[in-house]
Amino acid sequence: MAWIYLIGAGLFEVFGVTMINKINERRSITNYLLMAFAFISSFLLLSLGMRDLPMGTAYAVWTGIGASGGALMGMLFYGESRSAKRILCITLVLGAAVGLKVLE
Template identity: 60%
Template sequence: MAWVSLVVAGLFEMFGVLMISKLHKDRNWQAVVLLVAGFGASFLFLANAMETLPMGTAYAVWTGIGASGGALLGMLVYGESKEWKRLLFIGMVLGAAVGLKIVS
């Protein structure tokens, strides 16, 4: 269950990053509320996961999901570069997260 909480925390982290970009474009209170809610939920699920998982593992996986997901969302939503080198390194980050799951 801790791993599910950790993945959900990472997904909320991605949502929070998306809302940062939305806030820069729209500058309205809804974007602020969604940003705070996204990161707040992310921290709550991360804290839940850290009750069982080691702190270093949980934090590394959480940031990996957030960073990779943010980069992928940038490519899909904002038209950022989809160069193969970027995809390779995103895959490496995700592979490291899977590796931490395997050894934990």
Template identity: 60%
Template structure:
């Protein structure tokens, strides 16, 4: 259950980051409220996951999902560069988080 919570935390982190971008573009209350809810849910699920998982592993996976997911969403929805070098480094972030789990 902790791993499911951790993945949910990462997905909510991605949502929160997307709402930061939306708030920057639209400047409306809806985006602001969704930003607060997204990051709030992210921290709540992260805290739940950390009851069972080691802090270092949980935090690395959470930030890996959030950072990689945010970059991927930027490429898909906001026209950010899809350069192969960016994709390699995103894969390295995810690979590092997975590697940390494997050696823990």
């Protein structure tokens, strides 16, 4: 169950970062509330996941999902570069997170 919490935390982190971008495009109370909801949910799920997972592993996976997901969202929805080098780096980050799970 801890891994499910951790993946959920990472996905909410991606949503929160996306909402920061939305706020930069258009400031509204709805966007601020959605951002706050996303980050609160992310931290809550991260803390639940850390009950059963080592801190270093949990934090590395959470940040890996957040960083990779944010980069992918930028590529898919905000016109950021889709270069092979960027995609390779995202793959390395995700591969490292999977490696932490496998080697645990």
